[in-house]
Amino acid sequence: MTTVPDDTAPDETFGLEVTTGEERDVRVQVRGDLDHETAEELLEAARAHLRSDRPPRHLHLDCARLTLCDSMGLAALLLIHRHALAAGTRLHLDNRPGMLEHLLELTGTLDHFAQAEKGGDDRPAHEDPPPHSAAGSPPPAHPG
Amino acid sequence: MTTFEGASRQPRGLVRHVGASWMQAPYPALVADSSGGVVEANAAATHLFPGAVSGAWLDHVVPGWLADAHRRAGEEGQPPRPVRGRHEDLTLEAHPTVGTDGDIVWWLVDDTDRLLAETALRSERERTAFLADASSRLLASLNVPRCMEVAVQLAASHLADAALLVMPAAGRRHPIAASVGGAPAEHSSARIDPSAVTGLSEALQGFPPVPSRWIDPATLPDWAVPEGFDGPAGSVVVTPLPGHGIPAGALILLRRGDHAAFDASEEVFARVFAARAGAALSAARMYAEQAGITATLMVELLPPKLHPVRGVEYAGGYRASRDTERIGGDFYDVHPGAGSDQETLAVLGDVCGKGLDAAVLTGKIRTTLQALLPLAEDHEKLLRLLNGTLLTGRHTRYATLVLASVRREGRVTRLRLTSAGHPRPLIVRRSGEVEEADTAGTLIGALPDVHARTAEVLLQPGEACLLYTDGITEAKGGPLGDVRFGTRRLREAVADCAGMPAEAVVERVQMLAAEWVGGRPHDDMAVLAISVPHSTHLTAVDGRTPGRYTT
Known part of the structure; x- marks a missing residue:
């Protein structure tokens, strides 16, 4: 089982493109290598939205043009996921290239991100439900 | 208003041509004849050399170096050269010009400031x-x-x-x-x-x-x-x-x-x-x-020297990234159980990131694992406890690792292998067949809950198990330096190691990976091999009926 398709991908310099859609949806296109040098930039961009007064309902990270994701890159994705959960935002890793899929699978984090996409309702029972009453925030919208 | 009138000698030659204007020149100048007598001196020159009046001898009124230069200028047939010397606090440069009748005008320049x-x-x-x-x-x-x-x-x-x-x-x-x-x-x-x-x-x-x-x-x-x-x-x-x-x-x-x-x-x-x-x-x-x-940190993080434990051989190899000031990354340890019939726990892991943060996390993992050794019977439970220790709200730095609990049971050696988000261990059979251990789990230190599935593997004498970090498979090399070493090449490399002792397996994998990257930069690379020696070595096994299983 070899996964070397991304070896032939052309070098792309790291860059982010943020677009805000309707219904408080934010889409971030990630280009190039997500590694120890660039992870912080993505983290800051995501934090800026997740920590605002009205965090987005959905945060889409479009990974179609992602060329590499190293351990620091995955750590950044995990941290964004944690912040998204706290903000009540659903995180989507869209258009995952093979190498990212492989990394998520290997590290046992694929399910974790999949649950985030589905939203809080489908979180496993052993996780504490979000404190609805305390913060007075409305319960997450039902999917579908 | 000239002093010519009072002069005892008539101005001759050059002096006549120059006229009277030179007498008021701001720079000292004096005329002397071939016999060394002063013909005329302007006001500035008289100020400099008070005795320099018409009729006086140069020798008596100017410094020796100037009088000497005048004498030489008269003797030599060629045009005289400028000379330099001191007079009181000053440094003077004297430039001669020769008249047609042999008189020489010495133009004096105060050179002190320039010097x-x-x-x-x-x-x-x-x-x-x-x-x-x-x-x-x-x-x-x-x-x-x-x-x-x-x-x-x-x-x-x-x-x-x-x-x-x-x-x-x-x-x-x-x-x-x-x-x-x-x-x-x-x-x-x-x-x-x-x-x-x-x-x-x-x-x-x-x-x-x-x-x-x-x-x-x-x-x-x-x-x-x-x-x-x-x-x-x-x-x-x-x-x-x-x-x-x-x-x-x-x-x-x-x-x-x-x-x-x-x-x-x-x-x-x-x-x-x-x-x-x-x-x-x-x-x-x-x-x-x-x-x-x-x-100090490096000493704590240095890979340990491994020894055979109860009839099973262990060998490790670590090739640090050439980024010398950066420490941390990969690690491995082998912890023999307390009793002679207990399992030995081998662990190999990879910490996310580099530098001091990674080094501190590595140290924490190694120490915690050692403390949790008595709970190694249940790998998932041990990983859960380790995860709880490492989890922090500040960051999501994580580690991936493989646990291997090893016990030799007579002829066969039983391995329990658990991957926590780490590349799966490879099993090398005597036939040269290479298998991947069927284990999978969650990385440690970033998520609130972790799961893991343990694989049980039996090794016969001459068979081995290889734990490695992705520094090996991700190492870029090849003709253009842009192709990863990859799992396929690693499997081929270990397939050739069938029947070899752990040390040889580690050496071979390290050598091939090093050849692959050449001089290019690479990440940390760690390998740990666990091998069961051929039965002839059985006499060394923990005292249990030695030699019983020789073939």
């Missing part, structure tokens, strides 16, 4: 060159004692007859380096009283230096006069070595009594030199501190 400027320029240039040289020599070493040596040697050969560098006290003693006349520096460490030298305790606190004339050389304590310094000190300069934030020490310069005392510009220059030396020393000291911290 002074040239001397000043030369000394400034020398100082600049010295400073440039000093800086490069001082910064060439990040070793504190070496840096002290260079500083005192430079100071003692260029600024003074002897130099002492006193560092801030390390405990109760001050490290001192001293040099006389630029000779190799002597190091010492002494309990001294800095207040015994005027200005030293102030300099050691970073205060500006006191003027040299305030320091009485006669009161210098013995330790402040280096051995080999002959004669009493005539003048002393004490100047601080400014460091980064805190003083780096103080420099004491000594000159012998028979040498000129330090003048103001030399004191200023000593401060300029001290600033460079201080910066270099301070950099060296900070580097030494950092290197010390790194070394």
Whole structure:
């Protein structure tokens, strides 16, 4: 089982493109290598939205043009996921290239991100439900 | 208004042509005939040489060098050359022009200021060159004692007859380096009283230096006069070595009594030199501190030496990324169980990121795992506990690792293998077949809950299990340096290792990976092999009926 398709991908310099859609949806296109040098930039961009007064309902990270994701890159994705959960935002890793899929699978984090996409309702029972009453925030919208 | 009228001789030749205007020229000029008599001197010349009036002999009224030059100019057939010499405080340049009748006009130029400027320029240039040289020599070493040596040697050969560098006290003693006349520096460490030298305790606190004339050389304590310094000190300069934030020490310069005392510009220059030396020393000291911290951590993180345990061989190999100042990353350990029938726990892992953060996390994981050793019967539970210890709200730095619990049970060796988000271990069968252990799990330290599935594997003698980090499979190489070593190449490499002892497997994998990357940069690479020796080695097995399983 070899996964070397991304070896032939052309070098792309790291860059982010943020677009805000309707219904408080934010889409971030990630280009190039997500590694120890660039992870912080993505983290800051995501934090800026997740920590605002009205965090987005959905945060889409479009990974179609992602060329590499190293351990620091995955750590950044995990941290964004944690912040998204706290903000009540659903995180989507869209258009995952093979190498990212492989990394998520290997590290046992694929399910974790999949649950985030589905939203809080489908979180496993052993996780504490979000404190609805305390913060007075409305319960997450039902999917579908 | 000329003085011609009163002149005893009539102006002749050239003088006639020049006319009277030269008499008022702002530069001294005088005319002398071939016999050495003054024909005429203008006002400026008479001011310079009061006796130079018509009829006087040059020898009596001008300096010897000028009279000699005039004599030579008369003797030689060729046009005379300009000469230079001193007259009282001045430096004069005398330019001759010859008249048709043999008279010579000497035009005198006061050269004093130009010479002074040239001397000043030369000394400034020398100082600049010295400073440039000093800086490069001082910064060439990040070793504190070496840096002290260079500083005192430079100071003692260029600024003074002897130099002492006193560092801030390390405990109760001050490290001192001293040099006389630029000779190799002597190091010492002494309990001294800095207040015994005027200005030293102030300099050691970073205060500006006191003027040299305030320091009485006669009161210098013995330790402040280096051995080999002959004669009493005539003048002393004490100047601080400014460091980064805190003083780096103080420099004491000594000159012998028979040498000129330090003048103001030399004191200023000593401060300029001290600033460079201080910066270099301070950099060296900070580097030494950092290197010390790194070394301390590295000792904790060094891969252990592995030995066979209860009939099973273990071998590890670690090739650190060439990024030398960055530490941390991969690790492995082998923990033999307490009792002779207990499992041995081998672990290999990879911590996310590099540098101190990664090193601290690595240390934490290794220590925690050792503490959790009694719970190794249940890998998932152990991983859950480890995860709980490492989980923090501050970051999501994580580790991936493989646990291998190993027990030799007579002929077969039973392995329980669990991957926590880590590349799956490879099993090398005697036939050369390579299998991937069927285990999977969640990375450790980032998620609130972790899961893991343990695989059970039996090894026959001559079979091995290889744990590795993705530094091996991700290593880029090939003809263009852009192809990963990959799992396929690794599997082929270990397939050739069937029947080999653990050490040979590790060596082969490391060698192939090193060949693959060539000189290119790579991540940390770690491998750990677990092998069961052929049955002939069985006599060494933990005393259980030795030799029973020989084939």
